[in-house]
Amino acid sequence: MKPAPFGYADPTTVEEALDVLSSEGEGAKVLAGGQSLLPLLSMRLAAPTTLVDINRLPGLDFIEAGRDGVRVGALVRHAALLASVEAAGVQPLLTRATANVAHPAIRNRGTTVGSIVHADPSGEMTSVLALTDGSVTVATPGGPTTIGWREFFVGPLETSVHGPAVVLDAFFPALPARSGTAFAEVARRKGDYAVCGAGVVVTVDDDLRITAARAAYLSVGLVPEVHDLTEAVAGRTVDSADWAAAGALARGLVDPDGDLHASADYRRLLVATLTERTLADAGAEAVRRALEAS
Numbered sequence: 001m002k003p004a005p006f007g008y009a010d011p012t013t014v015e016e017a018l019d020v021l022s023s024e025g026e027g028a029k030v031l032a033g034g035q036s037l038l039p040l041l042s043m044r045l046a047a048p049t050t051l052v053d054i055n056r057l058p059g060l061d062f063i064e065a066g067r068d069g070v071r072v073g074a075l076v077r078h079a080a081l082l083a084s085v086e087a088a089g090v091q092p093l094l095t096r097a098t099a100n101v102a103h104p105a106i107r108n109r110g111t112t113v114g115s116i117v118h119a120d121p122s123g124e125m126t127s128v129l130a131l132t133d134g135s136v137t138v139a140t141p142g143g144p145t146t147i148g149w150r151e152f153f154v155g156p157l158e159t160s161v162h163g164p165a166v167v168l169d170a171f172f173p174a175l176p177a178r179s180g181t182a183f184a185e186v187a188r189r190k191g192d193y194a195v196c197g198a199g200v201v202v203t204v205d206d207d208l209r210i211t212a213a214r215a216a217y218l219s220v221g222l223v224p225e226v227h228d229l230t231e232a233v234a235g236r237t238v239d240s241a242d243w244a245a246a247g248a249l250a251r252g253l254v255d256p257d258g259d260l261h262a263s264a265d266y267r268r269l270l271v272a273t274l275t276e277r278t279l280a281d282a283g284a285e286a287v288r289r290a291l292e293a294s
């Protein structure tokens, strides 16, 4: 199938983009990498009247890795984030999760911010934004505004941003001190959307005892989910922690749907297994980082 006819604008300033979006109204859509939007157009699941191509907007192709976290501009492709040593140093989860996003050809064109705005609960970067307690900066005719992930994701493929708006960047806070992360997912083929995935963060104190364990899941809910699993492992050393208990706790906290790819029960099983494995890896990393810093 071919897309329905649409108009096209390629503004060169954010203000111009907002003007076009305002004048075109509900029918206008922002086009970034096109890796999610164009398939929807081709299948006629979306029929915007105008595409507002943001690829010529200046100043949006940047990765800023600072002490507080990593800010990723709206025109940064998945491949660029994957290759960023600086970003990996500040928030290793970014690289680990991005490696699981689609195939290299899609990663060369698709953007990290586009993936977040697309708000697919099966997308890796939505759950990373959630687990890191991240936010997005949105340009609107009334000026820029910052929206935290909890407020931003309101449903599958739906965010709280309505009306003329361009998301300028996404901010992912840094991995805290004495912490480790891990990410794993199960997909039918490498590069496919995950049947289930988990990203985790474990933190230890100066005595190397666990003080926090949190996990975010993909493909288990309508929006990205973060669960605090600390109670299952708090106060234990990484070697003595009952990671399986944390997996069992997570299994009881999620409420996935079944679909063509997996039953709800299978997804719950994957949540338990992936949680157990990733927490053990993240715990080992937390100890390594704590020892290096002492």
Ligand SMILES: Cc1cc2nc3c(=O)[nH]c(=O)nc-3n(C[C@H](O)[C@H](O)[C@H](O)COP(=O)(O)OP(=O)(O)OC[C@H]3O[C@@H](n4cnc5c(N)ncnc54)[C@H](O)[C@@H]3O)c2cc1C
Pocket: 029, 030, 031, 032, 033, 034, 035, 036, 037, 038, 039, 054, 074, 100, 101, 102, 103, 106, 109, 110, 111, 112, 113, 114, 115, 116, 117, 118, 122, 123, 124, 125, 165, 166, 167, 168, 191, 192, 193, 194
């Ligand atoms: C075969 C295939 C496999 C894939 N597998 C995966 C996968 O495993 N995991 C995964 O996470 N993704 C996957 N994707 C999707 C891919 O990651 C996309 O790149 C990403 O979801 C969207 O980014 P984009 O830049 O292409 O956005 P686009 O397709 O251009 O836009 C997507 C949506 O976001 C809006 N939008 C984009 N950027 C902005 C912005 N700056 N401001 C306001 N609105 C904006 C658009 O209007 C549109 O509604 C896959 C895609 C394909 C085709």
